[in-house]
Amino acid sequence: MGDLLPEPFVADSGPSIAYVCEIVSVGEGGADMVAKRPDRTLYQEAAVGVRCRYNERKGVFYPVMWVTTEWSLMRGILNGYQKRLADRISLTKLHPLNPGLGAVGPGKEFGGFCVKGPETTLSLGVNLERRGEPEDLPSFGATFGLRRYPRTDPSQGSVDEPVEILKSNSKVSDVWLGTGHLSTTLELGEFKVLSGAVYRSGFTITGSKVLKP
Amino acid sequence: MGDLLPEPFVADSGPSIAYVCEIVSVGEGGADMVAKRPDRTLYQEAAVGVRCRYNERKGVFYPVMWVTTEWSLMRGILNGYQKRLADRISLTKLHPLNPGLGAVGPGKEFGGFCVKGPETTLSLGVNLERRGEPEDLPSFGATFGLRRYPRTDPSQGSVDEPVEILKSNSKVSDVWLGTGHLSTTLELGEFKVLSGAVYRSGFTITGSKVLKP
Amino acid sequence: MGDLLPEPFVADSGPSIAYVCEIVSVGEGGADMVAKRPDRTLYQEAAVGVRCRYNERKGVFYPVMWVTTEWSLMRGILNGYQKRLADRISLTKLHPLNPGLGAVGPGKEFGGFCVKGPETTLSLGVNLERRGEPEDLPSFGATFGLRRYPRTDPSQGSVDEPVEILKSNSKVSDVWLGTGHLSTTLELGEFKVLSGAVYRSGFTITGSKVLKP
């Protein structure tokens, strides 16, 4: 997957990550938006993240992160994520009162996919085997990004800087572990899916900080 | 709201209903679809239901029920729902690990809306005041429908029959009660929003049965 | 392609058809809708049609016709088309004043595709070679359909009747001929793309008539 890494990031050993998820997101002091403008607080996201280093600092860089709303696209691009707009992202949802669906547990399967134009750019699935703990999930260190606003004419200013995206308040719950499978139109090279997981997580992003050499 | 009722249904006294929701739906034996084709198991729905009678039988008829997927549209039309396709239905979602969102409770607000073409056909909100029980929700009796497949030429067959939609296994949980507000492009006439509620529910629909005179 | 034909239609020899197009459609007396509700007058359509017979009568039956709007879906289903809703249909558009696009002519390529869920259900292209006449396009005879509104319970009525869809006022113009290519998730069996064409056409559909044995 190292081919997907732009400078100055360097591929590092250890597992990378791919995911499909739904995100409830509010700005600081904007909790009432979930009721007044729910379309501004919910989106789906699909991404591939490559384990890497910036000098000695370990982390993950997401060569592409597809999202389903303009506001998550634009906000992410300002923070340094390589966001793209998906036509559609779909993922497993369960409902505790649906008489046709049992409870989450071993043997259950989750899946998700992302469509853009005529392509299913990412499709993945997880077969649950056992309960897990937050500590069972791979840890990456920093979340790296690139803030890029290129010039289209020599008279213009531009930005091109590696950043660390500032995440805090991270919490993880409801972890289930199992096997996984993955297909994508990204040129990942040869890879092996080591494991799969389903979980909830929450965090705060306060912006991003330029990485110093 | 009686103006929205087609024959043979007759308006009855008591509160009617409007809602916006997200539905996880699987066919009999199709639980694995939530992973293999999640787009075939999730949709949003917005509807207005009018309290009414068929002869002496009490129930509710939904003059329009907007949905966001083809399969829920077509399945509903075969069962007797007056389903229409929405361009977009959006509603409040919370996330237990979002650091900017507190827990569900008094003072919290929920909202949802449905867009079709240039119109927001339905928009509603609920301000939570207190926990409730399933018994606190209005009860309607039967769910009525109309199976309609009209002819476009005298040589053709047609169907036009009042039905009762067969729901079973109904369960309700996580009930919160409060005040509500509602706006719609439907011609409801004068109405007053008596109360609002947020809850989960689950049920099985096994088809619909023609109502006998 | 005969496997896609339901009774009472029987496969016939000669070329079948697949197309992707954009349709401007107005009801009788509804020409002002193009300005007042343009979303109710424009849609995209993708379809495969199989050459067949009903007794001795020759025609074409479309096992599936994907469209992008609810109103074309529902109207088509009442007339006997096997319509389905696409997530997206995209096709070549030219613009006479675009400085980067030359005029239509030999060597130009047209293409289109239809996406539904995670699948590109139909994708096709045409390489133009020469001007043609309306008479150069394959002629099918009747347009057959099936009006189907099945029962979901023994108490219900149903409709299941073969029809001929009534088209009149047919006009064709701007015909270009060439080679074509096609891929689809439909199980067409073995097939060969004989030729491709790009053209405009217009017609009136006045309904459909039940076929008599």
Add this chain to the structure above:
Amino acid sequence: MGDLLPEPFVADSGPSIAYVCEIVSVGEGGADMVAKRPDRTLYQEAAVGVRCRYNERKGVFYPVMWVTTEWSLMRGILNGYQKRLADRISLTKLHPLNPGLGAVGPGKEFGGFCVKGPETTLSLGVNLERRGEPEDLPSFGATFGLRRYPRTDPSQGSVDEPVEILKSNSKVSDVWLGTGHLSTTLELGEFKVLSGAVYRSGFTITGSKVLKP
């Protein structure tokens, strides 16, 4: 409409503009994309442009320009347009072979609208009265923009520069003139619709140049 103008642009006397259109767009050397990836060459756009000056230079600034695809959104933002993503833009299309639609001419009406979330952000219409010439359309001078990539942290670089967007090869054809009407959720202040027009236009955008004081 001057309230919508950011510094350093200053409102100027004379008519402003609002439009809804469909655009066929290809990059340099990318004409074959219309066939291979038609979804990358077609989009709809709706915008309001305010007549203004930059020092003594006359032009137009578009406080918002809604578009329907990611690639037109991102390309425009790099060039200095204040682009936003629409949920839907719909506009009148005619078809020369549709038996229910007459030819373009006096008395015909065109319309279009843009929807984003629960709002119809722009809706407009034109009633045709007479043929016109390209010279009958208002002329603005330069097309101004603002290239903006703000910082989210003091360590970051940023761009904030007024530009002139470089358009060439402009051609206009098929001009029809008449009366117009307009409604929008933008806070335009008091305004009067002076006239309406329907036309085709084509041009090349080669980038944008920073405006010097």
